Amino acid sequence: MKQVKVIIVGNGDRANCYCKLALTAPELLKVAAIVDPSERKLAEGAQRYGVPPDHCFTSVDECIRYHERHGRIADGVLNCTMDELHYETAIPFLQKGYHMLLEKPVVNNRAQLLDIQRTAEENGCLLMVCHVLRYTPFFRAIKEILLRGEIGEIIHMESSENVGVAHASNSYIRGKWNSAEKCGSSMLLAKCCHDLDLLCWLNNGTEPERVASFGGRDFLVPEKAPEGAGKRCLVDCPLADSCMYSAKSIYVLNDRFPWYSWDCIDKDYREITKEEKIESLKTFNPHGLCAYGTGSDIVDHQTLILRFKNGSTAAHTMIQGTVIPRRLMRIVGTRGEIEGSIETSKFTLYKYDFETAGYTAREIDVAAQVAESDNHAGGDDGIIRDFVSMINGGETSVSCTKIQDSILGHTCVYAADASMVKQEEIKI
Ligand SMILES: NC(=O)c1ccc[n+]([C@@H]2O[C@H](COP(=O)([O-])OP(=O)(O)OC[C@H]3O[C@@H](n4cnc5c(N)ncnc54)[C@H](O)[C@@H]3O)[C@@H](O)[C@H]2O)c1
Structure with missing residues (x-):
């Protein structure tokens, strides 16, 4: 290769x-x-990967101008900008024929989604979307079982994304995805475009047809703050030693997801002192705010039901601030069932047992295939290797997230959010 x-x-x-x-x-x-x-970030990257100064650019325009003067710089682009910048940073490179690995969510609307797909196709670009969960040993093993027909035809799938307290706090309550107005993504789009992608991919003998969804911001709101709560945990809150959203627990004592929490201090998070962290939480850091009063405009819970063209159905639920963080999946087929949670990298395959008229249960454990350093249960390494292979014209894996195949999950998200707002069932 x-x-x-x-x-x-x-x-x-x-x-x-x-x-x-x-x-x-x-x-x-x-x-x-x-x-x-x-x-x-430029200097850090240049040092880490040995990139010469004339190949470090402060804007896409500058990079494109360099391309126009000197010719092609690379085979492809890894577009890892924040959600609201994907469209404007993707199109110029696609127009110049660069292959692309594009972070999810692609964009927050159908017109731009199709425009990105069209631009890639017109310019001969291979475009993959970072649905890394498809690449985890957990979901790959499930997909392979489905492809072998071991549980027959899919009748129904149930999935849930339980966003644990620390993750919810870091990303969606106090973090950079806490406002659809600012980052462009609804909660379902930011977090569960993965889950909707998985449901469509696992069931890709058919297509999603109709969706209905309910949800809202009903629990992480000022009126539901514990009695006597202050505005900043470490400044004026008498509950700083007991509240489950206390900045003292999440950030000071346990330093969870540090690459998110200290982002507002313009320094490598590994070099920030404890004193600097505490001072920021007391003053300007949004992670120091009371979780019930961050001004977030996204839902804290949402559920949806989905019908596919072949009659099969699915249900998905997202909840922010669960005590146990986990993504659960249950698939019921005409000849068996699959049930598991990705966090354990284990699932159980249930089959009918003719002898007892009951069932057999076989545990499938893929934990040994997951690299410890991978934040996405093995998905990050798998997707970048598949991207390299795709550009080389090699075989891509069963997980391959080509744009043509990643559109359905996004359109389900758009339709589910529209259903929740309009309070009606939506045709996808
Ligand atoms: N695949 C997944 O499971 C997964 C997980 C987390 C985040 N994401 C997505 O990945 C994307 C990046 O998230 P992140 O946490 O790495 O963000 P980040 O803030 O750490 O990185 C974004 C970088 O883009 C730079 N930037 C800002 N404006 C730019 C511009 N105009 N051109 C080029 N660069 C610009 C910023 O300086 C920053 O270094 C987001 O869309 C996010 O939703 C995906």
Whole structure:
């Protein structure tokens, strides 16, 4: 396989995850250029991947102008910008014929989604969307069982995304996805475009047809704050030692998801002192605010039901702030059932038992296939390797998230959100 050269567009947390491959398998992946308006992120990336100064750009325009003067810089682009920038940062590179690995959610509306697909197709670009969960050993093993027909035809699927307290706090209550107005994504789009993608992919002998959804921001609101709660946990809250959303527990004592919590301090999070962290929580850091009064405009719970063209159905639920963080999946087929939680990397396959007229249960454990350093249960490494293989014209895996195949999940999300707002069933 030949080495694939890429331009990182948005050298943040996600770019870091995918580009571990450039450090561990440089024969497969090379970072040829970086685009990021942050001088610090540019300098960090240039040093980590050995990118020369003339290939470090502070804007997409600057990079495109370099391409126009000097010719092609790389084979593809890793577009790891924030949600609201995907469209404007993707189109110029697709128009120049760069293949692309594009972070999810692609965009928040159907017109731009189709425009991205069309631009990629017209310019001969291979475009993959970062639905990393498809690449986890857990979901791959489930997909393979379905493809072998072991549980027959799918009748119904149930999934749920239980966003644990610390993750919810870091990303959706106090973090950078806490406002659809600011980041462009609803909660369902930001978090569960993965789940809707999985439901469509697992059931891809058919297509989703109708959806209905309910949800709202009903619990993480000022009126539901515990009595006597203050505005900032470490400043004026008498409940700082007991509240489950206390900044003291999540950020000071346990430092959960530090790459998110200290983002507002313009420094590598590994170099920030405890004193600087506490001072920020007491003053300007949004993670220091009372969880019930962050001004977030996204739902804290949402549920939906989905009907596919062949009559099969699915239900999905998202809940923010659960005590146990977990993604559950249950699939009922005409000849068996599958049930498991990705966090354990184990699931159970149930089959009818002729001898007893009961059932057999076989546990399938894929934990050994998950690299410890992978934040997505093995998905990040799998997707970047598939991208390299796709550009090389090689075989892609059963998980491959080509744009043509990633559109359905997004359109289900748009329809579910519309259903929730309009309070009516929507045709997808
Ligand atoms: N696949 C997944 O499971 C998964 C998980 C988490 C996040 N995401 C998605 O990945 C994307 C990136 O998230 P992140 O946490 O890495 O963000 P980040 O904030 O860590 O990184 C974004 C980077 O983009 C840079 N940037 C800002 N404006 C830019 C511009 N105009 N051109 C180029 N770069 C620009 C920022 O300086 C920053 O370095 C988001 O869309 C997010 O929703 C996906």
